[in-house]
Amino acid sequence: MTITLQQLNACDATEFVRILSGIYEHSPWIPERAAAKRPFANLTALKQALQAEVDHATEEEQLGLIRAHPELAGKAAIAGQLTKESTGEQAKAGLNNCSPEEFATLQKLNADYNAKFGFPFIVAVKGPTGKGFTRQQIIATFTRRLKNCRADELVEDLRQIHRIAELRLNDLFGYTPALGNTIMEWAETIGAWSDDDDGLTCAYMTMAHRKTAVQLATWMREAGMEVHIDAVGNVVGRYLSDRPDAKTLMTGSHYDTVCNGGKYDGREGILLPIAVVKHLHARGEKLPFHLEIVGFSEEEGVRYKSTFLGSNAIAGRFDMKLLDKLDADGISMRAALLDAGHNPDEIPRIARRPEDLLGFVEVHIEQGPVLLERGLPAGIVTSIAGSCRYLVELTGVASHAGTTPMHMRKDAAAAAAEIILFVEQRCAQAPSLVGTVGQLNVPHGSVNVVPGACKLSLDIRAADDATRDAARDDILREIEAICARRNIEFRIDLLVSAPAVPCAPWLMEQLAAATERAGIAPFRLTSGAGHDAMAIAAVTDVAMLFTRCGNGGISHNPLETMTADDAEISAQIFLDFLRNFKVK
Template identity: 80%
Template sequence: MSLTLDQLNRCAPDEFAAALHGIYEHSPWIPQRAAARRPFATLTALKQALQQAVTDAGEEAQLALLRAHPELAGKAAIAGELTRESTGEQARAGLNLCSPEEYATLHRLNAAYNEKFGFPFILAVKGPLGRGLTRQQIIDTFSRRLDNGRANELAEALRQVHRIAEIRLNDLLGHVPALGNQIMEWAEIIGAWSDDLDGLTCAYMTAAHRKTAAQLATWMREAGMDVRIDAVGNVTGRYAAEDPAAKTLMTGSHYDTVRNGGKYDGREGILLPIAVVKHLHERGERLPFHLEIVGFAEEEGVRFRSTFLGSNAIAGRFDMSLLEQKDADGVTMRAALLDAGHDPDEIPFAARRPEDLLGFVEVHIEQGPVLLERGLPVGVVSSIAGSCRYLIELTGVASHAGTTPMGMRRDAATAAAEIILAVERRCSGTPSLVGTVGQLQVPGGSVNVVPGACRFSLDVRAADDAARDAAVADILRDAEAICTRRGVGMQRELLLRAAAVPCAPRLMTQLAESTRRAGVEVLQLSSGAGHDAMAMAAITDVAMLFTRCGNGGISHNPLETMTADDAELSARVFLDFLRHLRAD
């Protein structure tokens, strides 16, 4: 029979530490220090207390903890000298079955890693789903992390230790993250459908996009919802209240992706509430309001260079002129919709009435490192940054690289370089303010020609519109001065201006209450990324719950990841929020 949290709360301190023996490798001091924080209301609170004990211990104790862990497929593993827990974990990943070549690779990586960092490489080999990584995934992760700096790698190694401890603690207490496992399993299924052979690309109204929409509709129906797909491709599942006159809370996110993107961006915010509704439906539990989950058809703007198509349609702000936009193959959006069986002229009828809504709450992977660095699985979003995007073109004089003296050049590329550094200077040191030049081109450039033209993008974002606009004004003024001094012309085109969106305090407060009840310290953080909630804010109050993003916070990338346990906790917070939602 599994140990229970109640037993851990009631036993003597030495019994508590003995019961958690092996959770942290050869480090009984961790549960000994965490025992003082009892009682723990939730398993998550226990995990957080154990983690805090490590954080508070200082680097010397942390290094001792890391060095207590064995090397992967190292001498201790071959000699059968590992702890029972480590033996099972390495075997689960097949590290006891390595080929001679794989052993040689791992031994070489272990040696290089220890020489560089002074502690062994640590990886939760059971992976984000708890089922085990492949040997190739382990080797790839090993090689990638060797490029880290020491401070970043020390932090990552400790995070991996905590993940190992989390999985072991789940096993000890018989805890299965059922909702999290379901969310991750669904993400794997639709994550395999792509426009490209390599990586995940799911662009608007492609075959992969339409297949994904159909699957979301199926899962919604199986979860007990009434489902429809509207004219823009939004997939909506409605879990009705007993009172037909009740108001509606909306949730959801987008199911399209960037090119070669991750499996959880957007999609977590659809799959997680479906899993929650499935849980409610299986219990025969209804909410006092209608709950609508919307899989927004398009947010990323990959195919037709037009973002938030799905949520703008729901908000009644869809620009019908966009239907004539063409993709790279010359196909119009209208033609793509018709080919998929949609009637573009019906798009305006997708709009919701503000008076029918209680609000819109979006769950989303953070796409950044803030929660990861704080050791927190979830966070409450305070605002969504507004952005300004420009396309800037500089015109100098193309001339011979060998015969044009340095002081006589009108070099468009060096002017661009100086402007880019000005962006970095201006946007550093101000909270939530970021500036990015993500595209940079020298059209028709040649190795032996001074660049006569340069084209680059500028993206400036901040949680406060005034701070963003002041930064943009300063950057453009500096850019003009730089170009004047260098004899270079400048033209700029405003591509996008989106206002920052504050989240509704009443919804934020209730998300914070649910987070606290789950046993997690409440952290409010702003989002630098755009979300469908920005469009939905035009018709109702909005709020967001972030889930921790792994691999250093990487997103819009195949390395984007989260764990089943973090997905589970987000789902439990969202479920608690639904059960306690106050309309006032």
């Protein structure tokens, strides 16, 4: 039997607790405290309120909640002592049908986890879509998380409990995240097409890339859009307004991936608006403006080491000299486009006119842990960080490791180590500032030779250019000082310098209003990663909506994940934003 939110809001506190008694395992104190927060505007607001009570509880209460949950395939399950909810969830993942080897593995993992952390391992076995993890996926997750520290696992267990509660509330209210399920299913479909046999790699104009483009175009047409694939490979769908004087609001993201990447980076921002348009079209609902969804063909730069090809073409900033660039196999970009049936000479005609556009709003998985740590399914981006990237080459003297006294060495790797530590220290001084040495190489290094050369990369980012540039200047000065003190020669080459892109306040305000109507406290955050919106900002105002990223915020990685419920919330926010959109 399902229940309505109206009934839950109207009943007395005792009945409220009774109805929600099975949502958080053996923990009636959670609904008892949340009852006073009524009325709840929607199911999401109820979920957020229950979650807040757990997050604001004492650690002792949180540990009690965790310990109230049974082990996976543990003694309680064997003895038939699980709650109705836990019984169904473990059965959904097939934990009642473990092989002897799987059962033994789970018992060993349960024991090791409890011994290390002092509480049981919790995972929402129904997974991100509610369809259930396989036993193999559960064991892999269990094994990976066993390597974490206690503080991280305490927080992660609570997150998993919130996910379990969310799924139980969906069942109680008979709620299905229809848009979210569609987005996740589509992501699975195109996520199976890769340049590599293992993992997901979809580089520019490969067969997997071209197949993905055709599928996106198909879904756009089925959703009621006019569709074409342009000369640079962008998949463009237009949901046309009935108004003859209508202008265009743009949205979209990229469908290429990094090597061995995730299924949602970029792609969520294409699939989500297609699902929303399909919903509008099914209802016969038109908008007072044209909505254009662009699946940008290339953002990551994997094949030709040139990023934002698709969005720069839309912005009228495509560098035609790039057509002569060669990939690792010696194939030019021009040849790759021609082989895919595109005419590279038509690329300049792709550019949009600013006067035709109302703005650009990109939905994207966060690719970080900020929303996850705050327990929020979505957030509004304030600025996309500007970055500067350098290659630093250090030259000392290679000498015998056994005969060169420590005070006489010109050790290039030791200088690099000192530089790395300074980057870490300096870039910890401002909230949005980050600095990374992602590449480090000792050419011709040997175990018994003092390093005579070292190469390292340097990436500095911040939400505003002044903060980034101040850190950059300090770091470059320190590199010079370190090298002078150590008698090391150095060379610094600038690879990339991109300014920060602030999001338009008037668009942010409308996204925030839609977020609040969805039952979520609007939260603003910066984006440390680059996005297609950076390029489109050259022709129109931009904004971004982030969706929570699971697994600790991991992205550019096969572990990148989000849930159907979070995708649904972002879709509902975007739909509400469209329906209430006001022109600047």
